[in-house]
Amino acid sequence: MPTPHTTESPSVDRRTFLAGLSGAVAGGAVASQFQTTARAQATASPAANAIAYIVDGMGQTQISAARYLNAYKTAPERFPLNVSPAETPTGFDAFSSRGSMTTFPDDPYETTTDSAAAATAFASGVKTYNGAIGGVRTSGGGFQRVGTVLERASAQGYATGLITTTEATHATPAAFAAHVEDRGNQTEIARQYIEDTQPDVILGGQRRDFEADASNGGTLVDAARDNGYTIAETAAELDAVDDPPVLGLFSQESHLDYYLDRKNDPENTQPSLDAMVDAGVDLLSSAGDPDKGFFLLVESGRVDHAGHANYPAQVAEQYEATQVAGQLVEYAETTAEPTFLVSTGDHECGGLTLGRDSPYEVEYDVLAAQKATTSRLRDLLAGVRSADELESIVAAHTGITALTDREVAKLRDAPGSISTILAERAGIAFTTDGHTGTDVPVFAHGPNAARFDAARDNTAVADALAAALGVSL
Known part of the structure; x- marks a missing residue:
């Protein structure tokens, strides 16, 4: 177990730390409950597929706002009496289990997480400092890599994929498939994707990162082609891809456009998030070991950016994210293979009221x-x-x-x-242009989803994903 980010305390096992924290707050009975849960997770029945759906910047208020907007759009003449989940359910209502999740990082300077530390917790099950991708700070001040569920799944023959509406090398997808001390080193993240981790599906923005030099000459885009990747730059090109691997880069710089701008600008050629999800699950279903399934990370990333900017369109961005949540549950319920699905926010952003x-x-x-x-x-x-x-x-x-x-x-x-x-x-x-430290909702569906019918820490996502696929972190 990597040494936690501290220069004073000895190394401790993450689960031991969490059990101790629980005991300090609520006594031995609560600590015992967490230890029992950890043992149950270790023996959980594997699923064929595992999907992590992260809505960056999503807190409970964003979910509520999308619920109200959905009800208004569905039947304005009934609004607000139709807001009830029984009358107008949303995508998140379709999940079989729901709870709450703590988000704090292991950082001596900040108690509110950034996306890098949160995604490292989701991907590897360890706490780390803000800005770290796939690693922790050692007691000597160095950087120590930690394995991710995507890497472990790939090593066991599972197909793997990363889908995001942000830059493909942004913090959330990066933490599942790369290891850097500073999340800003995005060209190195791109290099690790193409030369090291090689997910079967990579869909996102910022082609510029992949135009950096590859280790063996040419650009990383050239190296991807040499490795068999089909390169897609528009929604139409993605729709035409029949076989993995695929590298979809739908903007030259920065993220994909916001949901409203993608939807309503007739000149926009970027795919919608639901189209990327459809393509991703179809392609991953035919990749990897035929006896294995797949692991997929999906991120709706621009809820966070709208929160930082205090854009009222954050509500519309969350509306799209909520629709995709329902799409993923439908896939999990209709596919022939048992599929575990977990969804949460890495943190709330903007303090929406x-x-x-x-x-x-x-x-x-x-x-x-x-x-x-x-x-x-x-x-x-x-x-x-x-x-x-x-x-x-x-x-x-x-x-x-x-x-x-x-x-x-x-x-x-x-x-x-x-x-x-x-x-x-x-x-x-909005109350802030930054992140807030509130607990966030967590939802789960499929085999062993009931483990999230409680308050959990964000490291529990990694535990659940690893258990679903039968891999060890």
């Missing part, structure tokens, strides 16, 4: 009418001075048909202020 002072009203019609994010609207509004033209652009992309003089003045000076205008009109607010 549903309600803004008083009256206690959120205008979901405003959120439902939005067709573009601030990211796109800012570009469309830049340099526009005419009040009529400003109103025309805003109306076309948000449904707001009458701007106040104050709103027009704000948009002339700062087009990005459309975020504030939309939030005020909708009656929502």
